[in-house]
Amino acid sequence: MFHTFAFFCLYCCCLVGVFVDSDPVKSVSVMEGDSVTLDSTVTEIQEEDTITWRFGHQKTEIAKIDKDIEMFSTSDGPDGRFRDRLKLDPQTGSLTITNTRTTDSGEYEVTIRGKRVTTIRFTVTVYAHLPVPVISRDCSSSSSSSSSCSLVCSSVVNVSHVTLSWYKGISVLSSISVCDLSISLSLPLEVEYQDKNPYSCVLNNPISNQTTHLDINTLCHTCEESTSHQEPTSQPESTSQPDSTQLCHCHTYAEGHAPFCDSVEAVLRLVVTALMGVASAAAAVLLVNDVRASRGKTEKTEEI
Numbered sequence: 001m002f003h004t005f006a007f008f009c010l011y012c013c014c015l016v017g018v019f020v021d022s023d024p025v026k027s028v029s030v031m032e033g034d035s036v037t038l039d040s041t042v043t044e045i046q047e048e049d050t051i052t053w054r055f056g057h058q059k060t061e062i063a064k065i066d067k068d069i070e071m072f073s074t075s076d077g078p079d080g081r082f083r084d085r086l087k088l089d090p091q092t093g094s095l096t097i098t099n100t101r102t103t104d105s106g107e108y109e110v111t112i113r114g115k116r117v118t119t120i121r122f123t124v125t126v127y128a129h130l131p132v133p134v135i136s137r138d139c140s141s142s143s144s145s146s147s148s149c150s151l152v153c154s155s156v157v158n159v160s161h162v163t164l165s166w167y168k169g170i171s172v173l174s175s176i177s178v179c180d181l182s183i184s185l186s187l188p189l190e191v192e193y194q195d196k197n198p199y200s201c202v203l204n205n206p207i208s209n210q211t212t213h214l215d216i217n218t219l220c221h222t223c224e225e226s227t228s229h230q231e232p233t234s235q236p237e238s239t240s241q242p243d244s245t246q247l248c249h250c251h252t253y254a255e256g257h258a259p260f261c262d263s264v265e266a267v268l269r270l271v272v273t274a275l276m277g278v279a280s281a282a283a284a285v286l287l288v289n290d291v292r293a294s295r296g297k298t299e300k301t302e303e304i
Helices: 002-019 224-229 264-303
Strands: 026-031 036-038 050-055 060-066 073-075 084-089 093-099 105-113 119-125 134-137 148-157 162-170 171-179 185-190 200-206 208-213 248-251 260-263
Touching: 026 036, 036 119, 060 084, 073 084, 148 162, 148 200, 162 185, 171 185, 185 200
Parallel strands: 026 119
Antiparallel strands: 036 093, 050 060, 050 105, 060 073, 084 093, 105 119, 134 148, 148 185, 162 171, 162 200, 200 208, 248 260
């Protein structure tokens, strides 16, 4: 009886070992636009093998190989995000994603069914290209002195998992990190004018970086000098509508002459004054004619 029970337990263990095999989750990182291949670990697909690739928490099927019926197929995936970008290796069943996008980040799973069942999981992270950080003089800083220079390194970040850092040589002086945010990063630095050490500002993620080196001689001049050498900026033209009571048509004469304005209000006053003058003259003529007519009637009455 004991031997029968032991054989049964050993048989069950063998069943578990033969039919189910799961590897730890593999992490894969890739730069946006590059291709990435997820390895099925199969050396050569056998006649009885079926390989299925799934994506996301919903485990949406995106590719499948059924060697028995010679089926090799790929789908567009959720929202058609993988359209024309998935390739299957006909010998190994490995999946290649071409022209990767940040929306390709997520969980992938491949299941190989044959003499045994093997499941391999991947976590893929697609990183966007990083912008180059910009170093500028911070003239608004109150900490600047006659011997020191206030600087700021900044970058408009529309990517995730990045760190902005100031380096002195190969040593990190300060840094700031963000995850899954789209914000403007900035990091201040105070240096002496006579400092000869190499400084640099670095924006990086786990697989790439962008570096800008500080040129103290160029940036660390006084803010007064910087201001005095700036070209005057032109003011944008106003798009607001003028007040009707102050409407003014301006003209500019040749160089050396001042501009003038012809006020509509003044023109209206002149017109009104002229009209009043004409009206007064007409009234005077009518009055004279009326007086003459009255005198004529009086003289005729006296003769009678």
